[in-house]
Amino acid sequence: xxxxxxxxxxxxxxxxxxxxxxxxxxxxxxxxxxxxxxxxxxxxxxxxxxxxxxxxxxxxxxxxxxxxxxxxxxxxxxxxxxxxxxxxxxxxxxxxxxxxxxxxxxxxxxxxxxxxxxxxxxxxxxxxxxxxxxxxxxxxxxxxxxxxxxxxxxxxxxxxxxxxxxxxxxxxxxxxxxxxxxxxxxxxxxxxxxxxxxxxxxxxxxxxxxxxxxxxxxxxxxxxxxxxxxxxxxxxxxxxxxxxxxxxxxxxxxxxxxxxxxxxxxxxxx
Amino acid sequence: xxxxxxxxxxxxxxxxxxxxxxxxxxxxxxxxxxxxxxxxxxxxxxxxxxxxxxxxxxxxxxxxxxxxxxxxxxxxxxxxxxxxxxxxxxxxxxxxxxxxxxxxxxxxxxxxxxxxxxxxxxxxxxxxxxxxxxxxxxxxxxxxxxxxxxxxxxxxxxxxxxxxxxxxxxxxxxxxxxxxxxxxxxxxxxxxxxxxxxxxxxxxxxxxxxxxxxxxxxxxxxxxxxxxxxxxxxxxxxxxxxxxxxxxxxxxxxxxxxxxxxxxxxxxxxxxxxxxx
Ligand SMILES: Nc1ncnc2c1ncn2[C@@H]1O[C@H](COP(=O)(O)OP(=O)(O)OP(=O)(O)O)[C@@H](O)[C@H]1O
Ligand SMILES: [Mg+2]
Numbered sequence: 153x154x155x156x157x158x159x160x161x162x163x164x165x166x167x168x169x170x171x172x173x174x175x176x177x178x179x180x181x182x183x184x185x186x187x188x189x190x191x192x193x194x195x196x197x198x199x200x201x202x203x204x205x206x207x208x209x210x211x212x213x214x215x216x217x218x219x220x221x222x223x224x225x226x227x228x229x230x231x232x233x234x235x236x237x238x239x240x241x242x243x244x245x246x247x248x249x250x251x252x253x254x255x256x257x258x259x260x261x262x263x264x265x266x267x268x269x270x271x272x273x274x275x276x277x278x279x280x281x282x283x284x285x286x287x288x289x290x291x292x293x294x295x296x297x298x299x300x301x302x303x304x305x306x307x308x309x310x311x312x313x314x315x316x317x318x319x320x321x322x323x324x325x326x327x328x329x330x331x332x333x334x335x336x337x338x339x340x341x342x343x344x345x346x347x348x349x350x351x352x353x354x355x356x357x358x359x360x361x362x363x364x365x366x367x368x369x370x371x372x373x374x375x376x377x378x379x380x381x382x383x384x385x386x387x388x389x390x391x392x393x394x395x396x397x398x399x400x401x402x403x404x405x406x407x408x409x410x411x412x413x414x415x416x417x418x419x420x421x422x
Numbered sequence: 423x424x425x426x427x428x429x430x431x432x433x434x435x436x437x438x439x440x441x442x443x444x445x446x447x448x449x450x451x452x453x454x455x456x457x458x459x460x461x462x463x464x465x466x467x468x469x470x471x472x473x474x475x476x477x478x479x480x481x482x483x484x485x486x487x488x489x490x491x492x493x494x495x496x497x498x499x500x501x502x503x504x505x506x507x508x509x510x511x512x513x514x515x516x517x518x519x520x521x522x523x524x525x526x527x528x529x530x531x532x533x534x535x536x537x538x539x540x541x542x543x544x545x546x547x548x549x550x551x552x553x554x555x556x557x558x559x560x561x562x563x564x565x566x567x568x569x570x571x572x573x574x575x576x577x578x579x580x581x582x583x584x585x586x587x588x589x590x591x592x593x594x595x596x597x598x599x600x601x602x603x604x605x606x607x608x609x610x611x612x613x614x615x616x617x618x619x620x621x622x623x624x625x626x627x628x629x630x631x632x633x634x635x636x637x638x639x640x641x642x643x644x645x646x647x648x649x650x651x652x653x654x655x656x657x658x659x660x661x662x663x664x665x666x667x668x669x670x671x672x673x674x675x676x677x678x679x680x681x682x683x684x685x686x687x688x689x690x691x692x693x694x695x696x697x698x699x
Contacts, residue, residue: 320526323494324540324591325516334539338530415530415571 203384208392211385220374225393228370231287232359232397235294239351243299244344247306248336252328257307268300272358276365290362297358298351305347309340341413345405352401356394446470446493446595446627451502453488454652461652462488465502468646468655472507473625476658477638479685480648481693486631487523489653490597493629494520506595516544519593521601523631525584527572533583534559534568540591558586561616563609577604582613589620598630602637611669614641618666635685639678640669647685650692657688 187205194204203211215221250257250264276293283289313336321331363372371390378387409416448468454461462485470476478486491497493504495514504511506518519540527536537555546554559568562582572580585601602610614637621628632638638645645659659681663672672678 316522316524316526317528319491319496320522320528322496323514323520323522324543325514326543330543334528334531338528341530413530415573 199384200382201384203388207385208388211383212389212392215386215389221389221393224370224374224390227287228359228363228372231290231294231362231370232355234287234291235358236298236348236351236355238291239295239298239302239355240348242295243302243347243351244306247303247344248310248332248340250303251307251310251313251340252332252336264300264303267296268304272296273361273365276361280366285367289366290359293362293366294355294358298355301350301354302344302347305343305350306340309343310336312343313339338413342409342416345409345413349402349405352405353398356398360394445472445505445507446629447505448489448493449503449505451489451492451504452500452652453485453492453497454500463492464652464654466648466654467502468629468658470627470629471643472627474643475621475628475630475641476644476646477630477632477642478646478648478655479632479635479638479689480653481650481689482633484648484651484692485653486648487599490520490599490629490631493595494518494597516591517593518595518597519588519591520597521581521584521588521599523599523603525577525580527580527583527587529572532569532571533564533575533579536572536583537586537590539587544591554590555586558590561589561620562586562613578606578609581605585613585617592624594626596626596628598628600631600633603633610637614669617641622666635682635689636673638685639663639681640667640672645681645685647688648692656692659685 191204363370374390453463495511541551647657649656
């Protein structure tokens, strides 16, 4: 059990001299330079080997107008959302249980460790045999990719609950259930959210891999199809969409963190 | 904690017993941590008459916090026992509240939600909760900070929220572990006066741990002196000053000066003794 919550608290990276440009500006500039370089180099290379940003944008426009991108994206998103949601729904309660009850911890620990360490791609044939090629099998795969970071981080968060606050709760005669609600859950929130961020990344991998190896559908299908027909510009569209999904979901989560855990904003207001 | 030590419940037909007169009895309590590693308390005995304030004073690390945690039922004793109103303490009770030395506010709850914590756990109606928290927030002088999170409050303000949280459940026994430790002298005196005012209007039995001899004499009906670790109650001084007390007048009285000197001397013996051992 060793997925550490990444606690890079905001506000720490502020101590730069007055002359240096703002971090946001450096980021934007870096991206612009990267895109321009790609555009220039991409145009010089044969279109079977590499494409360039403006071609990708044009291909995306075509695919959206034909309705193709939406169609495949939808089937991918359904798989991702179902898999991720069930991973959260199972991972958080089980993580809390493992953190609060030693028996459950020791009973589940070997399985969690073993499955987390297993490259789950290797288990795909088994899943196909058991659950077929359809959506169910894909959701289960995404679930397996996502559940361990959520579970392990929740467990870590629960273990991290301040023992002195647990004593305060006991002093006020809190029931175990209220203790979960008032103490254990909120103090694990940063860990849980970090776990979900990790899970989103793994879930996207699981989703594409599932689409490659079971019935070929979704964004995975688009990738395979356009790779086989050497349409580099169109091939990059689902890849960029996957990237945007990863970045977007992680960003949403950061906002959510600020909304549901305002007490974590301490360093920002200093 | 044998079962036969407990008072068996009375049959329903008997008339209701007299209203509970809380009284804390600490009887020959010993406690060490890490299986007889550090002895924190050794045959420590203390009696707190109901509705009396006993101030406990002793050198740092002598076991004061440990004593309060035992009385609150948070940790078990190695030997001896604690009775509250004749019933042996085995677990925390809702009519006993504690103000913690480390304050122990929940970082994710606002000041008023922290004050409401005990009340909500007792399942009081939201109406009652909001009335009560308004009263105690006022009492500790934190109006305007109801929706501030603990990290937005100073150390002293946090302590006052902790005090309000304990007072809000209107306990019969109140255990206070250096509740005014990080307040400035003026606020400290104001809080002492407020505490005595609350105590007069809603009498409770209090054990009040402090490092301030002055505070102990101003507040306490009795002052209990502890030895250095492993802690024992070495002497209980009857303060014997009339109430309500005017702190200024008390400080000028010969009795105050005499007690102050005596306590100071006794504490110095304990602290000095430790340095030598
Ligand atoms: N949980 C614990 N585990 C091990 N040792 C402990 C624990 N709690 C307290 N002790 C030890 O017991 C002794 C008494 O501690 P306690 O906190 O009761 O002192 P105190 O009188 O409240 O001190 P202070 O005035 O500094 O608050 C100390 O020597 C401390 O090291
Ligand atoms: Mg202490």
